[in-house]
Amino acid sequence: MKPTDFSKYLSGFLTGYLAHERGASKNTICAYRDTFVLFIGYMAAQGTPVNRLNLEAISQSAVIGFLDWLQAERNNGNATRNARLAAIHAFFSYIQYQQPEQLYECQKILSIPMKRKATVPMNYLTIEGIRALLQQPDIRTVKGRRDLALLSLMYDTGARVQEIIDLKPSSLRLDVLNTIRIAGKGNKTRIVPMLEDQVKLLKPYIAEHGLDQGANNEHPLFFNSRGEKLTRAGVNHILLKYADRARSASEAHLPDKISCHVLRHSKAMHLLQGGVNLVYIRDILGHVSVQTTEVYARADSRAKREAIEKAY
Numbered sequence: 493m494k495p496t497d498f499s500k501y502l503s504g505f506l507t508g509y510l511a512h513e514r515g516a517s518k519n520t521i522c523a524y525r526d527t528f529v530l531f532i533g534y535m536a537a538q539g540t541p542v543n544r545l546n547l548e549a550i551s552q553s554a555v556i557g558f559l560d561w562l563q564a565e566r567n568n569g570n571a572t573r574n575a576r577l578a579a580i581h582a583f584f585s586y587i588q589y590q591q592p593e594q595l596y597e598c599q600k601i602l603s604i605p606m607k608r609k610a611t612v613p614m615n616y617l618t619i620e621g622i623r624a625l626l627q628q629p630d631i632r633t634v635k636g637r638r639d640l641a642l643l644s645l646m647y648d649t650g651a652r653v654q655e656i657i658d659l660k661p662s663s664l665r666l667d668v669l670n671t672i673r674i675a676g677k678g679n680k681t682r683i684v685p686m687l688e689d690q691v692k693l694l695k696p697y698i699a700e701h702g703l704d705q706g707a708n709n710e711h712p713l714f715f716n717s718r719g720e721k722l723t724r725a726g727v728n729h730i731l732l733k734y735a736d737r738a739r740s741a742s743e744a745h746l747p748d749k750i751s752c753h754v755l756r757h758s759k760a761m762h763l764l765q766g767g768v769n770l771v772y773i774r775d776i777l778g779h780v781s782v783q784t785t786e787v788y789a790r791a792d793s794r795a796k797r798e799a800i801e802k803a804y
Contacts, residue, residue, distance in 0.1 A: 496543070496544070496545060496546040497546050497547050497591070498545050498546050498547050498549075498550065499542075499545075501547070501583075501586070501587055501590055501591070502528060502583070504590075505524075505582075505583050505586050506521060506524065506525055506528075509586055510524065510582075514582075515678070515679060516678075517677060517678055517679050519654055519677075520677075520678075523575065523579065524579040524582065524583070527575075527576045527579035527580065528579070528583075530558075530562070530576070531558055531576075531580070532545065534557075534558045534561055535549070535550075535554065535558075538554075538557070547587065547591065547594055547597075550597075550601075551597060551600075551601075552597070552600040552601050552603075552604065555577075555580055555601050555604060556604060558576075559573050559576065559577060559604075562576060569609075570607040570608065570609045571609050573607055574606045574607060574609070577604060577606060578606075580601065581601070581602055581604075584598045584601045584602055585598075585602060588602075614757055614761075614787070614788075615747050615749065615750070615751075615754050615757060616754060616757040616758040616760075616761045617746060617747070617750075617754060617755070617758040618744065618745065619762060620742075620744040620745075621738070621744045621745060621746050621758075622647055622755075622758060622762075623744070624738040624741070624742035624744040624746070625643065625734055625735060625738045625746070626640060626643060626644055626647075627738070627741075627742070628734040628737040628738050628741065629643070629734060634700070637696070637697055637700070638697065638714060639730050639734065640693060641693045641694055641697040641714075642656065642714050642722075642727070642730065643730070643731065643734065643755070644689075644690055644693055645672075645686075645690060645693075645694070646727075646752065646755045646756070647755045647758060647759055648686055648687055648690045648759070649672055649674065649684045649686065649759075649776070650684075650755075650756045650759035650760055650763075650776050650777050651674055651684070651756065652676070652677075652752075652753070652756060652778075653724050653727050653728070653752035653753070654724065655674050655675065655676055655778075656714065656727065656752075657712075657714070657721055657722055657723070657724065657727065658675060658721075659672070659674075659712070659713040659714065660709065660710050660711060660712060660713055661698060661703040661704065661708060661709050661710075661711065661713055662709045662710060663713065664694065664698075664713075666691055666694065666695060666698075669685070670685060670686045670687075670688065670690075670691050671683050671684065671685050671686065672684050672686055674778065676778040677778065680778065682775065682776075682778045684776055714727075724752075727752055728751065728752055731750065731751070731752055731755075732750065735750045756777065757788075759776075760773055760776075760777060760785070760788045761788055763776070764788050770782050770785050770786065770788075773785050773788065
């Protein structure tokens with residue numbers, strides 16, 4: 493079977509261009525790869541199997557059909573559709589320099605617009621909600637102690653779930669400074685300070701599992717019963733389990749829908765409400781621009797209410 497030009501350029505895009513020229517993170521590359529796995533399956537269902545899938549077969553209408561299929565058949569929202577389109581845009585932006593004769597069709601595909609996402613209120617927990625959540629793990633058990641250390645660290649640092657999953661004992665500095673080194677999006681690293689209460693949870697956890705030994709310096713900080721690092725689904729399962737318990741055991745309000753990112757939002761909102769400058773919140777969260785962080789100021793209904801009351 494003769495290789496197609498699509499297979500040649502897609503392989504180069506995923507294995508060479510993204511990692512070495514764009515400096516894309518492993519997670520970005522995996523997300524782009526998953527987009528093309530879906531796209532190849534869609535094109536096969538439309539009568540163009542992968543062994544006959546070449547660049548000429550991929551038109552603007554084919555890409556739009558794929559995006560519509562994602563929403564109609566897979567029930568994807570606009571955000572997921574836009575993420576898949578971003579991967580396709582990146583690929584055809586690459587192709588237009590590799591295959592100038594395909595320039596016109598590339599530019600037609602690149603002209604496909606993103607869909608506007610519906611604006612939804614930001615979900616975050618109150619201080620009482622965070623307290624109720626962190627009271628649920630049973631610290632008499634090994635798993636309970638791990639889960640408490642995990643959830644409290646996610647909140648304390650405002651880290652993304654993948655950033656927490658990728659942590660190793662070598663990421664921590666538990667001395668006078670008490671800081672954590674977090675590898676974020678785009679392979680950007682940031683140093684985040686930890687509270688003393690957080691360190692009091694981490695030190696016994698690390699000692700209990702021998703993670704303070706030099707041989708385990710690169711072992712996952714949080715891992716499952718097989719010693720493997722937790723997955724995103726695994727961390728989300730842990731969070732939902734304790735959120736359900738907190739709703740039953742406490743009068744504190746927890747949103748019906750809760751995710752790991754809600755802990756990140758909660759930390760940012762609590763820092764903002766505590767008077768911390770947006771610039772420092774930006775640096776803690778690892779945002780590129782303070783404009784991204786300003787979303788928390790716009791979402792802070794308490795600050796808006798206080799401003800209105802002060803005006804009157």
